[in-house]
Amino acid sequence: MPELPEVETVRRGLEQHVVGKEITKVTVLLEKMLIGDSQDIIDKQIISIGRRGKLLIVGIEGGGVVLIHLRMTGQLLLKSKIGNRVLPDKHTRVVLELEDEVLYFQDQRTFGYFELINNAKLKTNKFLNALGVEPFSELFTFELFGSQLKKKLKTPVKTFLLDQTIIAGIGNIYADEACFRAGILPWRKCGELEEAEIEKLYVAIKEVLSLSVDLGGASAANYVDVTGGKGDFMRVANVYRQQGKPCRVCGSPIQKTKFGGRGTHFCIQCQK
DNA sequence: TGCCCCCTGCAG
DNA sequence: CTGCAGGGGGCA
Numbered sequence: 001m002p003e004l005p006e007v008e009t010v011r012r013g014l015e016q017h018v019v020g021k022e023i024t025k026v027t028v029l030l031e032k033m034l035i036g037d038s039q040d041i042i043d044k045q046i047i048s049i050g051r052r053g054k055l056l057i058v059g060i061e062g063g064g065v066v067l068i069h070l071r072m073t074g075q076l077l078l079k080s081k082i083g084n085r086v087l088p089d090k091h092t093r094v095v096l097e098l099e100d101e102v103l104y105f106q107d108q109r110t111f112g113y114f115e116l117i118n119n120a121k122l123k124t125n126k127f128l129n130a131l132g133v134e135p136f137s138e139l140f141t142f143e144l145f146g147s148q149l150k151k152k153l154k155t156p157v158k159t160f161l162l163d164q165t166i167i168a169g170i171g172n173i174y175a176d177e178a179c180f181r182a183g184i185l186p187w188r189k190c191g192e193l194e195e196a197e198i199e200k201l202y203v204a205i206k207e208v209l210s211l212s213v214d215l216g217g218a219s220a221a222n223y224v225d226v227t228g229g230k231g232d233f234m235r236v237a238n239v240y241r242q243q244g245k246p247c248r249v250c251g252s253p254i255q256k257t258k259f260g261g262r263g264t265h266f267c268i269q270c271q272k
Numbered sequence: 273t274g275c276c277c278c279c280t281g282c283a284g
Numbered sequence: 285c286t287g288c289a290g291g292g293g294g295c296a
Contacts, residue, residue, distance in 0.1 A: 002290070002291090003290060003291090006290080054290095054291075069291080069292090070290095070291090071290090071291045071292075072289070072290060072291055072292095073289085073290085109289085111291065111292080112291090127292085127293095162291095164291090164292080171290055171291070172289090172290050172291085173290055174290095218290075220289090220290065221289065221290070222289090222290080223290075240290090262289095262290090263288080263289080263290095
């Protein structure tokens, strides 16, 4: 489900509801989805909710963290009744009981995970350490972006955008949307972008991610926030899952193809 | 740097 | 029934 805007929306929801609460019970319904010993966090307080790229970082009293990756279909829900859904159900993988709240980790496809990790191991966590720059960070400057592109001359732009070790948090939706906004076809090589296109792409990445955070993320399929609410980004999506519809800018039909094994959406008129 | 794979459910 | 799905690890 989740790319940076969706994970950030979940992060904010959690921050609002679970910081300062003590974990009273942990129930693991699918063993592989919780890495580590759940005893390590029992009777401890949640002290912070952070995020790096698409990864949530739950700070635990006494030093450890719980890394949560939602991958494709993960959800974190604080309400046990959402519409017709009553939790736990067959997609519930982990349940965290917190004084007066219950946090359900739902994951249809079971690609996501909870990983309990102490401070020492945090510094050596491979995935976390490999993550590239945070797009909203002041470190993500136009200069940095340009130098990153120049190291990947033969790499297609979309592949570059999806590489979490370069920029953290962009996934299939926002890669397509950023390319559209920049007027660049996703398979163009980074090395052939002109200066003006590089600038457009840089701005497009920041704008589309921040717009989506403002809209509560994109609920194209499974994504919901911690209360079960959907995000509104799909209302303004220009290309993602818009194939066949007229381009909002030029009216020509949005096309869909397969690129690098992923569905890829574009406007042949607006993107060159 | 590309592909296959991990899984389940849903649309076509 | 087949193909596809917003992620990313492991393999050539």
